[in-house]
Amino acid sequence: MRREFDSMDDSARLIAQVQRAIAQHTPLRIRGSDSKRFLGRDVQGEELDTRSHRGIVAYDPTELVITARAGTPLVELNTVLDDTDQMLPCEPPLFDGNGTAGGAVASGLSGPRRPWAGSMRDFVLGCRVITGDGDHLRFGGQVMKNVAGYDMSRLLAGSFGSLGVLTEVSLKVLPKPRERRTFALTLGADDAMRELSAWRKAALPVSGACYLDGKLHVRLEGGSGSVKSAVERIGGDEIDCAFWDALRDHQLPFFADTRPLWRLSLPNATPLMPLPGDVLTDWAGAQRWLKSEAPAAEIRRLAHAAGGHATCFTPSPEREPFQPLAAPLLRYQRQLKRRLDPNGVLNPGRLYADL
Known part of the structure; x- marks a missing residue:
């Protein structure tokens, strides 16, 4: 049975701020609770805070779909799901306990169940987003078979706000x-x-x-x-x-441990290999957390040699957070950024310096 919830719609303010930033060529630093600010390059710009746009829009346990505004705390969303013995199977991290639904999708991070249940991207059915043209659009729907626009919703997962401002997400849930x-x-x-x-x-x-x-x-x-x-x-x-x-x-x-934290994402069944530091192996070997002072180039070389890539969760001027893209992928990324954010105001440089 469909349930009703109290929620706060602050989309008009968010749209107006994006449109103003476009007109004035002002970069925007898009944020929720900032629980993942450490991941990615710092953005210099006017702050666009999504936390006031919050609340569960719709939840029908029989349909296994929950729709929430971007600023909704994950703790709140999980509590509602707990009441009906359901869950987000990909276990998005809470970190400091203040993570939001929009931030969970924008970062695309998943927890320990990911190899068996799927990633955050796999559970995004649809979304609403403010584009780099200042339009408020809806993509996807509330059922998996709705293919039209579904790829756009998946594309925004893991984009760290560089392609649009998420205002609402529809997520597939499963019974516990x-x-x-x-x-x-x-x-x-x-x-x-x-x-x-x-x-x-x-x-x-x-x-x-x-x-x-x-x-x-x-x-x-x-x-x-x-x-x-x-x-x-x-x-x-x-x-x-x-x-x-x-x-x-x-x-x-x-x-x-105070040493820099690296995440190595590797193909399934990658053999154990020597790494320069202390290692925690997760995802049955497909994810290796590494605490190391080794140079970034060495760590990324080891990850690349194993067929994977390395992300630094403790970035600094000498350690770029994300794996540098190969030339063809960087070209596609630039084209995508220009198409969806032609004015370059949405989290510029969060992923890569030249974006």
């Missing part, structure tokens, strides 16, 4: 698993990767796999029978499932 348990197994790193490969072939209900400090942490989710069977196979010591929330939000002691 009936049972959820987490176990820690003391294993060597190579043995842990071999076990994960075997469990994958056996189709065990794994929804989280992280290797840290000599232990493989595994989350099992699903029906009671399948989880019980998997528990009997993998063994280990049961621990609190809150481990995954701490991992998602970088609250584990590993992340407190």
